Amino acid sequence: MTRKIDIFDTTLRDGEQSPGASMNTEEKLVIARELLRMNVDVIEAGFPISSPGDFESVRRIAELAGDDAVVCGLTRAIEKDIDVAADALKYAKRPRIHTGIGVSPSHLADKLRIDEDTCVERAVAAVKYAKRYVEDVQFYAEDAGRSDYDFLVRVIQAVVDAGATVVNIPDTTGYSLPEEFGARIAYLMANVRGIENVTVSVHCHNDLGMATALALAGVRNGATQVECTINGLGERAGNTAMEEVVMGIRMHEAELDAHTGINTREFTKASRLVSSITGMGVQANKAIVGANAFAHSSGIHQDGVLKKRDTYEIIDPADVGAGASQIVLTARSGHAALKHRLEELGYAFEGAELDKLYEAFLNMADKKKEVYDEDLESLVNERGREEDALYVLKGVQVSCGFPLKPTATVTLADPEGAEVTVCEYGTGPIDAVYKAVDRIVKVSNDLSEFSVSSVTRGIDALGEVTVRVKAANGEVFTGRGADGDIIVSSTKAYLNALNRLLAGKR
Ligand code: KIV
Ligand code: ZN
Secondary structure: OOEEOEEEEOOOOOHHHOOOOOOOHHHHHHHHHHHHHHOOOEEEEEOHHHOHHHHHHHHHHHHHHOOOOEEEEEOOOOHHHHHHHHHHOOOOOOEEEEEEEEOOHHHHHHHHOOOHHHHHHHHHHHHHHHHOOOOOEEEEEEOHHHOOHHHHHHHHHHHHHOOOOEEEEEEOOOOOOHHHHHHHHHHHHHHOOOHHHOEEEEEEEOOOOOHHHHHHHHHHOOOOEEEEEHHHOOOOOOEOEHHHHHHHHHHOHHHHOEEOOOOHHHHHHHHHHHHHHHOOOOOOOOOOOOOOOOEEOOHHHHHHHHHOHHHOOOOOHHHHOOOOOEEOEOOOOOHHHHHHHHHHOOOOOOHHHHHHHHHHHHHHHHHOOOEOHHHHHHHHHHHHHHHOOOOEEEEEEEEOOOOOOOEEEEEEEOOOOOEEEEEEEOOOHHHHHHHHHHHHHOOOEEEEEEEEEEOOOOOOOOEEEEEEEEEOOOOEEEEEEEEOOHHHHHHHHHHHHHHHHHHHHO
16 A cells, blocks of 8 residues: 555645735635545645634634544744634644744845744744644744755754654745755655654745646655645745646556545546636646646547547546547547547548548638537538539639728539639628629529628637528528638528529429
8 A cells, every 4th residue: 555645735825825816715615615525634724813814714614624624724933823823723623733934044044034043942932832722733844945954854853852743844935856855855754853753744836837846756755745736826836736746646656655535536626616716717738627638639649549548648537527538620630530520429421521521621720720519510511502502602702891892703613513703893792792693693582681690709710691582482592601701601601592592493
């Protein structure tokens, strides 16, 4: 059995420190419920002395969690902070006070303006003071990532001797390289007496984009608790993202000798929840929970994934609560991806038919970034319409604008296959096109309806035009056409209606 790694979630404390991400108590409770569903081991619910709101959130989350998770409140190494945190945690079934102090040369000299001895004294005093309230006391050595190795050993030894149950080694500024941070943890494991009796925690920031790698390096070298946030929310560039570190551990369980108890199927939901409550969007290419995390765009990748998912996908999307893998149809997609998607939509195309459709698809994909299901459906319908057509559209061009006279040039292939081109003026470009079509097709009719709608979303959406024409005998024929160019869809729609009228006449 591999080592169990505790997941300490700090979305509600460090995550909330992210500029613009502040949450009210009700919102924090919603997230806390989700964290409990995910089965996190520890919830850092806030910094009680920082505001009445934080105090209230810690108090209410402590009540909510009951036995299901440890609930933790942050403090500085100051008695008043610890008193207030203890008060907020008064009704917690499993309370933890998280106290600590800066330990790097920069924090000692420039922030705290104290020497090393004073730092150790304050650290020990804070742990002992917190122990008067709760058994479970976690100590953080702020900016440990930039601290002197031997001074760090000295501080951690002192707080372990003072009764700390958990020692948190943060890379507060996200400065370290993973190997170096791992070596720091290994050094503590080798040099602090009794460290095997406490939990070693890692808390990493993402200033160099390495927060997850740092946390995993910590785990590899002896840490058994990881501090993290949903979506990697947190101060500046954020904290280790829970979904990344947990999936990293799951994918490499044997090498890391580690597992977690997290219900990973909640990840996508939790990510959306946190993003909608905080208003902090998730980048599309974000690992695990980004919109594109399971989307395959290139033809080669799509072909591989369709043959066997794991050719290009290391995680089953269902394992993180994401929908099925997505095949995004673009100009780079191949026959296999198009055929597969069409089959999912209920169409079976093979051989030459598929080739024809693929050609039309490529034409469309060249003009659009992405081809959606609705686009494909209209493409299939379009082909059906062309199949029975007596007159086939070969080209249409308009010139219009102020003060030009709207003019259209239309080329159609007639039922014998001969191409005919005519030019016409009109009151508007579509009127000009329809007059030109009339001159070639020569069938009397009355245009009784014309409507345009967008088939898909975005500026490059297909426009679908529907027209109704009334034949001389009063019979009404409907025509449809879809294209990225509204003039082309209008022409196709009109021609489709006239072709049907002529076929009906026949
Ligand atoms: O980054 C950090 O060092 C912290 C501590 C308060 C744990 O958030
Ligand atoms: Zn932090």
